[in-house]
Amino acid sequence: MKIVIDPNAGVCPGVKNAIRIAEKNAGNGSLIALGALIHNPQEVQRLDRIGVRYIDQEGIESGQQLDSIRGKKVLIRSHGITPALLNTLKPECSILDATCSRVKRVQKVIHEHTSQNYQIIIVGKKNHPEMRGLLGYAGDNGIGVSRKQDLDKLEYSRPTLVVAQTTASPELWHTVCEDLQNREINLKIIDTRCKVIARHHEHIRSFAQRMDAVVVVGGKTSSNTAVLFEIVRSVNCHAQWIEQADEWVLPSAKTIKTLGITGGASTPLWQLEAVRDEIGRYVREGR
């Protein structure tokens, strides 16, 4: 059986950039990230081993843990932070800003429209760190919307701008935009969802169609991996979702000649390679 890693798999460019900056500046534990750089415990442990520590962002926002970053190098992860938190950090530490350029674009759009007296609706997950950062740019003009019902509680006496958290689900985005377009309001829509994610979904569908069977590697609690697995399963009936290689089960069909391995936006390439090598060993040993 031939085992092929999806050439488009691996972490997204924003997270990859944050990890690259962390690796370059790590050493003797003096680099502290504001929150875990990636939703992947094995990668967080690997970074910890090379000296990248992380601290809960909430502790710094509340001021309670400011002592632990004083005089250190602090890394802002790809999700970005609020302008208020940035001002808190500036006099205390040396800042490495790994905010993704696509997130910065949304921050800029929000900031510009806030100064033009727009009400800003941000579509996404209310407690997601990126959403918290974006709301900080909107100040009193911003509202995070995670459900269509949230729209009924709003006033529409001012012009309204609707933007998205970069990773907002397509379903939620379209539902919210459609609802707002059906109201008689002064509305401006700017689609700020990350195109990298949409392109990745298209690539993954075509990769899964070309393989006889597919293994999706990623945490069982990862909503991003769940979405990928559904896409793979919709086009390939021999799909498995595993966290580690030892969960893999040899598909019973005799016709399987190529096995594809892919992963979510928080599964780094080295993990896919490790899974490929272990599955290769199981196949050779006739497991």
Ligand code: SF4
């Ligand atoms: S905006 Fe896109 S590329 Fe940037 S961190 Fe988010 S998912 Fe990754």
